Amino acid sequence: MTEINVLNKKFQKEINSGVTSLVLLSVMAQAEEPLYGYQIAKQLSNDEQNAPAMKQGALYPVLRSLEKGSLLKSMVEPSASGPPRRYYSITSNGRKILTEWIKLWEKTKSFVDNTLGGE
Amino acid sequence: MSKLIKQYLTLLKRELTGTDRATIQDAQSDAEEHLNMALQSELEKYPDKSPEDLLPKIIEEYGSPEETAAAYTQIEARIRPALSYSNQTGGGGFSRFFGIFADPKAWGALVYMLISLVTGPLYFTWAVAGLSTSFAFALFIFGLPVAVIFMFSVKGISLLEGRIVEGLLGVRMPRRQVFFPQGLNWKERIKVLFKDKSIWMAILYMVLMLPLGVIYFTLSFSLNIISIALMITPFLQEILNIPLITFSGASYFLPNWLLPAVMIIGLLLLTGSMHLAKLLGGWHGKLAKFFLVAE
Structure with missing residues (x-):
């Protein structure tokens, strides 16, 4: 049983590592104002009842790597209580890439679905 | 800052030893920001509870220090070649100028x-x-x-x-x-x-x-x-x-x-x-x- 769990966890992690960028980018594209990490994480856990087991901490490095690729931009703002917050928003390049990624995702999805259905 | 959050940040830093200094700094500030924000909003929801009661669940959702460290190192490894780990971040003009010998x-x-x-x-x-x-x-x-x-x-x-x-x-x-x-x-x-x-x-x-x-x-x-x-x-x-x-x-x-x-x-x-x-x-x-x- 535990061995299956370990395998499941590993597989889920592998799936997540690719999908997270797409999900985050699309969340940012839908956002009307800049969001900080906790808001994004909250939104993801609120939105989906059947959200995959994704640790919130794993979102942050992805946000930073998206920023490094200039798909997102960020600015730090001091908050009245607690540490300063980093607000993220999508760039125009990010929007362009997102439409590409959605196409890729559709393609991958139908490929996987077809393969699984064809069994 | 709550003792548990401080403890988490120390553990996270320990898990990340050997990685680029900038990454450690990023990971720590992300965790600090998130855990504090989460704690704040949970405290508003349950005013009668103490941070020590609420934090374990928040940390569980955020991921253990090992898991978080793994997430950062994984992404670093994917996007950066070996020599792009420049080991100078911050420091004054003087140490930046002569720090080039360590670069x-x-x-x-x-x-x-x-x-x-x-x-x-x-x-x-x-x-x-x-x-x-x-x-x-x-x-x-x-x-x-x-x-x-x-x-x-x-x-x-x-x-x-x-x-x-x-x-x-x-x-x-x-x-x-x-x-x-x-x-x-x-x-x-x-x-x-x-x-x-x-x-x-x-x-x-x-x-x-x-x-x-x-x-x-x-x-x-x-x-x-x-x-x-x-x-x-x-x-x-x-x-x-x-x-x-x-x-x-x-x-x-x-x-x-x-x-x-x-x-x-x-x-x-x-x-x-x-x-x-x-x-x-x-x-x-x-x-x-x-x-x-x-x-």
Whole structure:
């Protein structure tokens, strides 16, 4: 049983590592104002009842790597209580890439679905 | 700040030992921000509970220090080549200026500039000789195989140069050959080969490497030699009694008061030339990427 769990966890992690960028980018594209990490994480856990087991901490490095690729931009703002917050928003390049990624995702999805259905 | 959050940050730092300092800093500030925000909003929801009651669940959702550290290192490993881990972040102007000696990127660029005296002319010779032989032999039936072999060799060389550039300049370059279409007859294959833009770009790069290699080598070599000469002048003059110049029997020495200044100028020049090497290395990395990486 535990061995299956370990395998499941590993597989889920592998799936997540690719999908997270797409999900985050699309969340940012839908956002009307800049969001900080906790808001994004909250939104993801609120939105989906059947959200995959994704640790919130794993979102942050992805946000930073998206920023490094200039798909997102960020600015730090001091908050009245607690540490300063980093607000993220999508760039125009990010929007362009997102439409590409959605196409890729559709393609991958139908490929996987077809393969699984064809069994 | 709650004790549990502090503890988490310390554990996270420990898990990340050995990674780039900037990454550790990023990971810690992300965690600090998130855990505090989450705690704040949970406290508003359950005002009668203490942070110590609420934090375990928040941390569970955020992920254990090991899990979070793994997420950062995984992404770092995916997006950055080895030498792009520049170990200087922050610090004052002084430590940034002299910190260049601890910067692997500057040393990598220096080595690249020095070896480009060998690789540059080699690439140039191969490209020019290959092109002209191919053209000359095009009159004969065996001209075509020569051209094809030359084209394939360019593909190999450009991959190799890419490995050198990535290793020394820290710019991510291709790690595999570009896929060559299978199942074509030899006529179609040759057509594909000759139409391949990346090969022509690579040939251009190889030709360009002769002047660039000479410039890189001359710059780095002469600047380093001059600065080292300046730095050891006091020792030569005071201990070994070697004059600065000997001219028609007369020896000229620098005045003593000038010696410290000469040493300092040497040191500044050496440090400056390391910065120049790093700058040129970065620039050449971009150039190599433009010419050698197929779109």
